[in-house]
Amino acid sequence: MTIDLDLSADQRQVVESFHDVLTDKFPVSRFRGSRGGGRDNDGLAEVAALGWLGLAIDEHQGGVGLSLVEDVLLFRALGRHLVTPNVMASSLGVHVALAAGESSLAAEIMKGRKRVSLGSYMNGLGADKSTTALALYDAVGADFCLFWNTMQIACVPMDELGALQPARCMDWTLSLLRASAASKYNPSLAADAAQRLRRRADLLLAAQLLGLAEGALDLAVDYAKLRHQFGQPIGSFQAIKHRCADMRVRAKALGSLVLMAALSEHEGRSDAALQIAAARLLASRYAIENAASGIQIHGAMGFAAECDAHLFLLRAHLLENLGSTSIEREVEMASLPLMRPTSTEHVVP
Amino acid sequence: MMWHEEYAMSGAPSPLDPSFVSLNHAGPTLMACGTEAQKTFHLPKILSGETLWCQGFSEPGSGSDLASLTTSGRIDRDRLVVNGRKIWTSYADIADYQELLLRTEPGSKRNQGLTWVICDMRAPGISVRPIENLAGTSHFCEVTYDDVSIPVDNIVGEAGRGWSVAMATLGFERGAATVTLQLALLRKIETLRERALACGTPVQSSLMQRISIARSEALALRALTYEMFFGTAESPFEASIVRLVFAELSQRVHRIAMDLLDARNVDFELSEPWVEDYLESYSETIAGGTAEIQRNIIGERLLGLPRQARP
Numbered sequence: 333m334t335i336d337l338d339l340s341a342d343q344r345q346v347v348e349s350f351h352d353v354l355t356d357k358f359p360v361s362r363f364r365g366s367r368g369g370g371r372d373n374d375g376l377a378e379v380a381a382l383g384w385l386g387l388a389i390d391e392h393q394g395g396v397g398l399s400l401v402e403d404v405l406l407f408r409a410l411g412r413h414l415v416t417p418n419v420m421a422s423s424l425g426v427h428v429a430l431a432a433g434e435s436s437l438a439a440e441i442m443k444g445r446k447r448v449s450l451g452s453y454m455n456g457l458g459a460d461k462s463t464t465a466l467a468l469y470d471a472v473g474a475d476f477c478l479f480w481n482t483m484q485i486a487c488v489p490m491d492e493l494g495a496l497q498p499a500r501c502m503d504w505t506l507s508l509l510r511a512s513a514a515s516k517y518n519p520s521l522a523a524d525a526a527q528r529l530r531r532r533a534d535l536l537l538a539a540q541l542l543g544l545a546e547g548a549l550d551l552a553v554d555y556a557k558l559r560h561q562f563g564q565p566i567g568s569f570q571a572i573k574h575r576c577a578d579m580r581v582r583a584k585a586l587g588s589l590v591l592m593a594a595l596s597e598h599e600g601r602s603d604a605a606l607q608i609a610a611a612r613l614l615a616s617r618y619a620i621e622n623a624a625s626g627i628q629i630h631g632a633m634g635f636a637a638e639c640d641a642h643l644f645l646l647r648a649h650l651l652e653n654l655g656s657t658s659i660e661r662e663v664e665m666a667s668l669p670l671m672r673p674t675s676t677e678h679v680v681p
Numbered sequence: 682m683m684w685h686e687e688y689a690m691s692g693a694p695s696p697l698d699p700s701f702v703s704l705n706h707a708g709p710t711l712m713a714c715g716t717e718a719q720k721t722f723h724l725p726k727i728l729s730g731e732t733l734w735c736q737g738f739s740e741p742g743s744g745s746d747l748a749s750l751t752t753s754g755r756i757d758r759d760r761l762v763v764n765g766r767k768i769w770t771s772y773a774d775i776a777d778y779q780e781l782l783l784r785t786e787p788g789s790k791r792n793q794g795l796t797w798v799i800c801d802m803r804a805p806g807i808s809v810r811p812i813e814n815l816a817g818t819s820h821f822c823e824v825t826y827d828d829v830s831i832p833v834d835n836i837v838g839e840a841g842r843g844w845s846v847a848m849a850t851l852g853f854e855r856g857a858a859t860v861t862l863q864l865a866l867l868r869k870i871e872t873l874r875e876r877a878l879a880c881g882t883p884v885q886s887s888l889m890q891r892i893s894i895a896r897s898e899a900l901a902l903r904a905l906t907y908e909m910f911f912g913t914a915e916s917p918f919e920a921s922i923v924r925l926v927f928a929e930l931s932q933r934v935h936r937i938a939m940d941l942l943d944a945r946n947v948d949f950e951l952s953e954p955w956v957e958d959y960l961e962s963y964s965e966t967i968a969g970g971t972a973e974i975q976r977n978i979i980g981e982r983l984l985g986l987p988r989q990a991r992p
Contacts (some may be wrong), residue, residue: 568987574976611897663889
């Protein structure tokens with residue numbers, strides 16, 4: 333078995349088509365002058381109409397029939413364009429519904445007729461451990477909520493969640509609801525299916541965070557070429573140039589790792605879990621570091637709400653703790669054994 | 682690539698030994714740019730390990746700014762007469778040949794008028810002074826040339842076009858051997874992780890956190906390197922990313938080792954080979970282009986940021 337880290341001509345074309353559509357329909361500049369969450373909620377319907385929610389679903393089940401690798405490339409592009417995380421929730425919701433044997437529900441979600449929002453456990457410092465609190469993003473009008481932790485992944489009807497309470501979202505481009513998760517909900521997925529879907533969720537999340545790291549980089553580099561001080565573009569100064577170089581290094585290294593992890597998972601290799609854990613761990617760190625650098629490179633403008641640079645930071649923080657906390661990720665990475673590919677699946681040129 | 686992976690995972694010695702330059706610099710450069718006679722004479726000896734090579738690019742006055750080099754080669758009929766000094770030349774004291782970059786057109790500027798030539802290290806007029814490094818060992822040297830005579834047949838590529846040959850040489854430096862070094866580093870991380878856990882380091886500790894991050898970054902570096910070798914690199918300058926990530930990760934990993942060793946880290950024998958490797962790792966962000974130069978390359982060549990004003 334070989335690992336070909338080069339995208340095929342077809343894959344390149346698919347990526348180009350993602351970017352063409354997203355640049356047209358979801359330019360990052362669309363948030364300017366429109367403070368207030370939920371603005372992108374309708375984006376889900378547009379994405380569903382494009383068939384992207386079933387990109388990696390077999391054609392006989394109503395999907396496009398591409399693989400996990402194309403799905404990862406899609407979510408990288410969606411991350412870069414700050415598209416609502418409900419797209420990830422719905423895409424994963426289709427897979428969860430199919431794994432649970434609910435194919436008609438899967439079809440409804442794929443067509444955008446049933447909406448799935450994304451939930452995140454709020455169990456950090458000072459949290460009340462007696463109840464499980466969930467943060468729900470862009471969940472107004474959603475039918476289901478998808479969330480996962482290090483053990484399980486679940487797609488729960490919204491009416492099974494406790495009382496919903498609107499709250500102010502740090503990422504102001506999204507709305508936020510607080511919920512106490514229903515303790516009666518008992519996930520019915522088989523353990524191996526749940527593990528597979530958790531890995532998929534972590535991978536798609538890492539891909540979105542990669543997109544954020546890349547988006548922040550591009551914005552900062554453009555600005556460093558444009559903005560003049562002391563009679564020259566600020567990008568000619570090493571202090572700025574080296575910051576940009578570090579952003580590029582992080583984006584590139586993470587990009588290679590996410591692709592490697594996707595290929596390993598797609599091909600069922602023994603090292604897939606380790607590759608995904610590494611990608612997931614670095615993705616949160618690098619997305620935030622790149623977003624923070626992007627703000628600094630923009631100077632005072634970067635601190636202003638009208639500048640897009642900070643949107644990458646807000647979204648990175650919103651996504652960083654989905655599915656696992658940084659401590660859980662670090663503990664996992666310290667514990668997983670290093671898998672060497674067996675000789676039959678050795679990487680060869 | 683498979684050979685390099687197996688070599689590294691077997692725990693064999695570091696490839697940064699005296700054969701590194703012959704196998705990873707000189708050999709590939711001769712294959713790409715040498716004459717038939719040069720290839721026939723040198724390549725078998727390089728492969729068998731019969732001859733060792735050293736590099737002669739940097740000078741006391743020309744480090745990061747390599748194109749400012751001044752060591753001269755005056756062409757006198759069928760000979761080059763060489764005068765000047767080269768420095769940081771690893772293993773010059775035991776090498777048989779040197780890849781020598783000279784200014785052969787008097788008055789030429791920057792990267793014009795340079796020539797890449799094979800220098801016999803036993804030629805009269807060459808003197809070698811070993812330089813002790815901060816780890817207390819001395820594998821690098823200063824080489825002085827006093828009217829050293831080299832046949833013009835030893836010129837590799839065209840006279841006056843040595844810059845492009847030298848760039849090819851430096852390109853090979855980023856070749857498959859880096860995989861061996863990377864995997865050796867991954868092995869070290871695994872050793873540190875196992876030792877830290879074995880001696881009761883809590884999984885939720887700053888030390889294990891640093892190991893987890895280093896481990897993830899080593900895997901990212903491996904993915905990056907595979908992509909560079911087996912994919913279509915967007916640009917040859919992406920090698921600078923691999924070089925920079927490796928250099929800085931290597932230093933972080935050795936710092937973790939120093940923390941894990943705690944007070945034993947001052948005792949060379951008790952901390953074999955970590956302390957020596959730790960001290961050696963300071964060369965990683967300097968040798969073969971400093972981290973600052975790599976960031977300039979990434980910024981200017983990959984991101985298209987404007988260059989600084991240069992002479």
